[in-house]
Amino acid sequence: MLNSTALTGYERDGFIPAVDVMSAEEALALRQALEAFEKTQGGQLAAVQRSRAFLLFSWLDKLIRDPRVLDPVAQLIGPNILCWSTIFWIKDAGSKQFVDWHQDNTYWGLSSRKVVTAWFALSDASEQAGCMGVIPGTHVGDTLTHEDTYDENNMLTRGQRITNLDPSRAVLMPLRAGQMSLHNYCLAHGSGPNLSDDRRMGVSMHFMPPETSQVVGSWDCAALVRGEDAYQHFVHTPRPRFDLDPEALAFHTRAAGAMREVLYAGAQKNLSRL
Helix, strand or coil: CCCHHHHHHHHHHCEEEEEECCCHHHHHHHHHHHHHHHHHCCCCCCHHHHECHHHCCHHHHHHCCCHHHHHHHHHHHCCCEEEEEEEEEEECCCCCCEEEEECHHHCCCECCCCCEEEEEECCCECCCCCCEEECCCCCCCCCCCEEECCCCCECCCCCEEECCCCHHHCEEECECCCEEEEEECCCCEEECCCCCCCCEEEEEEEEECCCCCECCCCCCEEEEEECCCCCCCCEECCCCCCCCCHHHHHHHHHHHHHHHHHHCCCCCCCCCCC
C-alpha cells in the first residue's frame, strides 16, 4: 500500500517512481512465458499483439487483476477499476527505438483525467536500458502542444512529441524486474534507447474509474478488474481461460481494432504500430 508521502507526491508531481510488486524470480517467469510465445511464431510480437494482450495471455489477465497491482491503484482512483488497455514496451539490446515526450490524454479519447498507468518491469529497466522519465507537475493545467513526426524509431503510433519542452526537468524512474511505476496519463513522459546488453521488457497497464467514457471511437471495451461498473460506458472484455483462448482471441481482434481507431483518429498516416 502507498504511504501518505507517496500519495501526496502523486497529487503534486503526478507519479510514484517504484513500487515493489513481486520478486525478480516471479517476474522472470512472466518474461519467459512471453519469450516462449515469441519463439513459437519465430520472432518478436506482431504490432497487433502489443496492445490489449490481456485478451491473449492468461498470465497477463491475472497481472491486471493482481492485488499487488490494484491495491495501490485503488488508493489513487477508487475501489471500482476498469483496465482500458495494456501495451508491451520492448526494446532489444542496442536498439535505437525510443519514446518521445508525450501526454497520453492527447490521443486516447478518454474523458477522465484520473487515468493511471502502471508500468511493470518484466526485466530490469535501468537508465542505461532506457527507463521512463517524467516531467513533474505536467499532469495539471492545459495539455501541451504535440506534433506528429512519424519518426521510424519513435515507438509511439504517430511518432508524437511535445513541442517546446524543457527536458532538463526530467526525473528518471529506473525499475528492477518485478517493480512498477505509477503515473497520471496526463503527465509528460518518455524514454530513451536501450544501450544495455539485455532486452528492456515492460508492459503498461492503464486503469480508469468507471465513470470514464470514450469520446472518440464509436465502440470501445475495457476489463472490469475490481468492484462494480455502474456506468457501462465500455463493453466488458471476456477473460481468457488459457493462452490464445479462441473466444478471447476473437474478441481481441475487435478490441485491438477499436484501439487503433482511437489512436489514429485524425492522423495523416497509420504506421500500424499497435
